[in-house]
Amino acid sequence: MTDVVKSYPPSEKGGAPVVAIDNVSVDVERGDVYGIIGYSGAGKSTLVRLVNGLEKATSGSIVVNGTEITSLKERSMRAVRGDIGMIFQQFNLFNSKTVAKNVAYPLEVAGRPAAEIAARVAEMLAFVGLSDKAKNYPDQLSGGQKQRVGIARALATSPSLLLADEATSALDPETTSEVLALLDRVNRELGVTIILITHEMDVIRSLATKVAVMDGGQIVERGDVFDVFAHP
Ligand code: ADP
Numbered sequence: 001m002t003d004v005v006k007s008y009p010p011s012e013k014g015g016a017p018v019v020a021i022d023n024v025s026v027d028v029e030r031g032d033v034y035g036i037i038g039y040s041g042a043g044k045s046t047l048v049r050l051v052n053g054l055e056k057a058t059s060g061s062i063v064v065n066g067t068e069i070t071s072l073k074e075r076s077m078r079a080v081r082g083d084i085g086m087i088f089q090q091f092n093l094f095n096s097k098t099v100a101k102n103v104a105y106p107l108e109v110a111g112r113p114a115a116e117i118a119a120r121v122a123e124m125l126a127f128v129g130l131s132d133k134a135k136n137y138p139d140q141l142s143g144g145q146k147q148r149v150g151i152a153r154a155l156a157t158s159p160s161l162l163l164a165d166e167a168t169s170a171l172d173p174e175t176t177s178e179v180l181a182l183l184d185r186v187n188r189e190l191g192v193t194i195i196l197i198t199h200e201m202d203v204i205r206s207l208a209t210k211v212a213v214m215d216g217g218q219i220v221e222r223g224d225v226f227d228v229f230a231h232p
């Protein structure tokens with residue numbers, strides 16, 4: 001991102017526009033685990049929504065995998081989004097679909113052949129350690145298991161970038177460690193770049209290599225995790 005501004009229009013009651021992202025430049029490189037930390041309202045979610053094109057920047061430039069996305073039409077944006085996986089605080093699984101069907105979903109949307117989908121679903125469930133849960137429904141899983149399904153679904157189409165928005169914030173500390181260990185394997189074994197949004201410093205400490213601290217829509221500090229957190 002270079003000099004990105006995102007302002008939301010004033011509410012119906014009037015007033016000033018909300019500047020959610022205030023002239024942010026940030027460079028995430030392939031293979032990074034890049035942490036974005038900040039309090040509620042700092043602009044973290046907006047930043048992520050700009051990267052996957054769910055929000056349009058008011059000004060500035062955003063390049064994802066070599067493609068400048070700020071002026072893309074929706075159809076071209078879908079192609080860029082195909083190379084981005086996303087996981088969420090509340091997992092966002094389909095409760096009426098089995099675990100296998102949840103993981104299969106993005107492959108079905110992409111129109112992959114049934115045999116390829118079956119093989120890929122099996123592969124992803126093995127990777128996250130849930131092969132024995134393929135026929136279960138999300139309601140029958142623990143929070144940590146649900147997020148592992150979320151990770152399997154996010155990576156089913158082999159994206160090169162994973163956006164994790166408060167992905168461990170609904171989990172207890174032990175389960176958080178398990179999910180962070182899995183994300184570490186996603187980065188190291190699959191080579192997936194991860195942008196990790198969180199309000200928890202421990203999450204950044206245990207997984208990220210680089211960190212940007214956001215406040216009021218700006219990056220107020222950034223660098224290697226060790227350096228940034230060595231001088232609190
Ligand atoms: P964070 O993820 O760090 O909590 P957000 O990106 O959600 O921060 O919000 C940043 C600012 O933008 C906040 O002031 C928030 O109220 C505002 N905001 C976020 N989404 C919208 C929206 N759709 N319309 C208007 N204001 C918004």
Ligand code: ADP
Pocket residue numbers: 098099100101104114117118119121122123125131134135
């Ligand atoms: P349906 O019976 O409606 O196809 P399933 O949940 O049985 O729903 O299958 C969803 C997808 O996951 C299918 O592509 C299927 O081939 C695959 N699948 C089903 N069970 C497993 C399993 N145990 N391991 C791996 N893939 C599976």
